[in-house]
Amino acid sequence: MKLDNYDKAILKILQSEGRISNQELAERINLSPAPCLRRVRQLESVGLVEAYVALLDARKLGLTLLSFIQISMDKHTPERFAEFEREIASCPQVLECHLVTGQAADYLLKVIVKDMDDFQQFLLNRLTRIAGVSGVQSSFVLKSPVKSTALPLIDH
């Protein structure tokens, strides 16, 4: 699909204001509401807009400890990977799970928990119990100066 400037403008705005009314959106991109809405609907239907979500303040929910965990596996077989991913998928603490290239690690997890106690529980009772997990290396986030939670559209 080919995006013209209207589409790009729409995406750019929706990325940070997902609940903007169609009227205001139309005004901002200098188009009338009807065609603007048609464009939005099409962007949704081709899957360019995957979803609309509310972003919550983790700290205010009591989740104050964010960490990245690098994991290496003993054997690189499809079964090992499949099982790991199945186990991980059921952990609400895991925000992201990436299979990555690199020397030390096979997976990189982004994990959020309440405190160190919870972290330890997660590590001991969940992660290290998964078959094939042979190495675990954690680092904790002190602060996150740049937060662009959504996808910067092609400003590149």
Place this chain on the structure above:
Amino acid sequence: MKLDNYDKAILKILQSEGRISNQELAERINLSPAPCLRRVRQLESVGLVEAYVALLDARKLGLTLLSFIQISMDKHTPERFAEFEREIASCPQVLECHLVTGQAADYLLKVIVKDMDDFQQFLLNRLTRIAGVSGVQSSFVLKSPVKSTALPLIDH
């Protein structure tokens, strides 16, 4: 602020359906529209809901290479860090930037680009030109089996 079950139900739904109408939201949680909306507005005003955003499909935008970059700094002075963060903030390729604990790295970046060529450009022309950057270690994402982009509310 104290969250009751209505509030939790609201947050849980808004996390994955940020653009749901208040009427349907009210139905789902078995409450009438008026008090439901009042609750949503309050959750917004206390900052528990930080923002509503549209999630875009990076691949469909031509951004196919996701990577994590670990960066170490030569000196751990506030000036070094401040400058690094200022530089990084102006890079649209950078989705996240975290100051982290750990042996090798000071920062962990999550970066998305079109292809290896762009990646190289970013590395050479931007990252390694920032004062104080002394070590760079990249890994590339092959796939991301778990994608919970938003914050899993306390299912813990």
Place this chain on the structure above:
DNA sequence: CTTGAAATACATGCGGC
């Protein structure tokens, strides 16, 4: 793309539990 009209949804005040 624009217009316009019907249907829906939002916001607020008020009474009652």
Place this chain on the structure above:
DNA sequence: GCCGCATGTATTTCAAG
């Protein structure tokens, strides 16, 4: 205090030009 009703207002959604 918070729910639910009812009202006026704004917004969304389509059809037709």
